[in-house]
Amino acid sequence: MSEVLLQDRGVKCPHGSPGQLGAPSQRVVKSQGAFVLVQGDQHVVSGCLFTVAGTPSPCIVIGQVATANKVRIGGKAVLLRTSSAVGEASGQVAQGPASFSPPAPKVEVR
Numbered sequence: 154m155s156e157v158l159l160q161d162r163g164v165k166c167p168h169g170s171p172g173q174l175g176a177p178s179q180r181v182v183k184s185q186g187a188f189v190l191v192q193g194d195q196h197v198v199s200g201c202l203f204t205v206a207g208t209p210s211p212c213i214v215i216g217q218v219a220t221a222n223k224v225r226i227g228g229k230a231v232l233l234r235t236s237s238a239v240g241e242a243s244g245q246v247a248q249g250p251a252s253f254s255p256p257a258p259k260v261e262v263r
Contacts, residue, residue, distance in 0.1 A: 172196030
């Protein structure tokens with residue numbers, strides 16, 4: 154069973170810079186006191202120092218490219234720890250895989 158991604162879990166771009174989630178787009182399902190993330194929720198990256206041939210090309214967002222196949226909240230697919238996440242530079246240029254901190258195993262609906 155895959156674990157869901159939560160709003161309070163940390164994420165880092167492929168170069169180790171932290172990502173910060175804006176407001177989660179769904180506010181119904183929680184796990185361990187934090188909202189479950191769904192398709193479309195993005196993390197903004199700050200402080201990425203990656204360069205290409207001396208030209209800055211920092212990650213600016215962490216985007217999800219794969220989601221749960223069957224689990225949905227409000228019609229949006231749930232993001233799982235096993236979902237692919239990619240650090241992206243401006244122009245949606247993929248920089249490599251992102252990494253998430255440990256997941257939460259229990260889910261509750263209010």
